[in-house]
Amino acid sequence: MLVGPETWDDAGVYRLSPRLALVQTVDFLTPVVNDPQDYGRIAAANALSDVYAMGGTPISALSIVCFPEGGDLEILRLMLRGGAETLRRAGVALLGGHSVRDREIKFGFAVTGEVHPKRVITNAGAKRGDLLVLTKPLGIGILATALKRRLLPKATLAAATRQMTTLNAAAAKAMQAERATAATDISGFGLLGHALNIARASKKTIRIWSRSVPLLPGVLEFAASGVTPAGLHANAAYLASETRYDDAVPQPLRAALADPQTSGGLLIAVPPSRVKPLLARLTRARIRASVVGEVLARGAAPIEVAA
Ligand code: CO
Numbered sequence: 483m484l485v486g487p488e489t490w491d492d493a494g495v496y497r498l499s500p501r502l503a504l505v506q507t508v509d510f511l512t513p514v515v516n517d518p519q520d521y522g523r524i525a526a527a528n529a530l531s532d533v534y535a536m537g538g539t540p541i542s543a544l545s546i547v548c549f550p551e552g553g554d555l556e557i558l559r560l561m562l563r564g565g566a567e568t569l570r571r572a573g574v575a576l577l578g579g580h581s582v583r584d585r586e587i588k589f590g591f592a593v594t595g596e597v598h599p600k601r602v603i604t605n606a607g608a609k610r611g612d613l614l615v616l617t618k619p620l621g622i623g624i625l626a627t628a629l630k631r632r633l634l635p636k637a638t639l640a641a642a643t644r645q646m647t648t649l650n651a652a653a654a655k656a657m658q659a660e661r662a663t664a665a666t667d668i669s670g671f672g673l674l675g676h677a678l679n680i681a682r683a684s685k686k687t688i689r690i691w692s693r694s695v696p697l698l699p700g701v702l703e704f705a706a707s708g709v710t711p712a713g714l715h716a717n718a719a720y721l722a723s724e725t726r727y728d729d730a731v732p733q734p735l736r737a738a739l740a741d742p743q744t745s746g747g748l749l750i751a752v753p754p755s756r757v758k759p760l761l762a763r764l765t766r767a768r769i770r771a772s773v774v775g776e777v778l779a780r781g782a783a784p785i786e787v788a789a
């Protein structure tokens with residue numbers, strides 16, 4: 483076992499031979515959008531993301547479906563179709579799956595990928611002086627809450643859906659090429675929660691430059707008017723003892739930094755000399771990436787949020 487449960491990593495890694503390791507993960511979620519086919523696409527992109535976050539290439543997947551007895555089977559068909567379509571786009575074979583009856587719909591995948599045992603990118607490798615690159619803007623949890631309350635403009639929903647169905651494949655390829663030292667994908671614990679996993683596993687302090695963090699449209703406005711998911715408050719409470727905020731960081735921005743993401747981007751640690759080439763690769767892949775922070779020697783708190 484190369485990567486197991488104890489480093490708070492995105493997926494497990496098991497070495498089969500000196501040149502081949504398996505990357506394995508499972509992820510499933512309740513609907514985040516109303517369109518069943520988009521939901522299926524998002525569930526697949528989200529599950530694949532944990533393999534990409536380890537620097538791996540996904541190969542095969544098994545679906546996991548929870549669906550209500552007597553539910554509309556057309557919805558189920560569209561969910562499965564969306565998922566299969568995204569797997570195909572990623573070059574991943576759907577081998578089978580399992581379904582159970584459940585009151586609430588849930589959908590996702592167990593994914594198997596491969597990686598060279600020496601090219602595994604975990605949470606534990608961040609070095610002092612590394613810079614942090616984020617490959618998707620934040621705010622999905624806040625916007626999903628706005629959607630549930632029927633406050634979300636159509637164009638913003640379209641942008642959020644596009645972002646969630648975007649694979650982290652190209653970002654993973656770029657970070658492998660530029661020898662990233664550590665990486666994770668941003669999901670339920672929000673940017674700060676996942677940065678904390680890197681800080682702990684790497685025994686460093688991570689400083690986030692709050693004003694450099696890209697946000698989806700409307701996120702700060704919704705956060706300022708209290709349109710926030712329960713998970714955000716759980717994250718913020720958990721982070722409180724581990725985080726030092728500059729007094730000048732406004733509350734809505736703090737909320738966005740703790741906002742749980744679905745199918746979020748990669749947070750990549752790279753030496754400063756690799757940042758420019760990494761950003762160039764990401765731009766060529768049409769990924770809107772930003773430098774959002776830095777890795778410091780372990781200080782008083784594992785996370786610092788600068789204004
Ligand atoms: Co993850």
Ligand code: CO
Pocket residue numbers: 492508509532669
């Ligand atoms: Co996951």
Ligand code: CO
Pocket residue numbers: 579580581
């Ligand atoms: Co079965």
